[in-house]
Amino acid sequence: MLQRGGKAFVSLLTGSRPDKMSHQLLALIQYPIKSLSGLMLQSCEATPIGLFNDRRWMLVEEDGQFVSQRKDPKLACLSVEQKGQGWRVSHPEHGEIWVPPRIESSRHFSVSIWGDEVDGVYDPQIGDAFFSAFLNRPVRFVYHDRPDSRPVSTQNTV
DSSP, X not given: OOBSTTSSEXXXXXXXXXXXXXXXXXXXXXXXXXXXXXXXXXXXXXXXTEETTTTOEEEEETTSBBOOTTTOGGGGGSEEEEETTEEEEEETTTEEEEEOSOOOOSOEEEEEETTEEEEEEEOTTTTHHHHHHHHTXXXXXEEXXXXXXXXXXXXXXX
């Protein structure tokens, strides 16, 4: 699966005719937290629903709408790096947190992602305070534990 526009993969399309396009993989980028910076990878497991651990975590408004860098460009100022089995999210003025690769929780939260309704889980001890302070408003840090509930759109793939 290749996606256009720098989502999971960055691809270069070449060819003089649309039906004769070739594809070249230029970079492999994983976004562990939706709307935050990505990580350049040498390799990654591809699953039927995308890259392993790609966009499984997200920031969500109290009304269930996911938080986008389009609405909050300051999210680009957060640094994300691999740290053990999880990720370190940091900002020079706001400190840092460690994000685990997944959580088990019975606290479910309905999330709207570009019009799709999905179920996520959260633990208020993981990230809520850090991201709420950074954005200066209450947000939840939600783990999308069933990514197969939102299939990859064929509209954005080649």
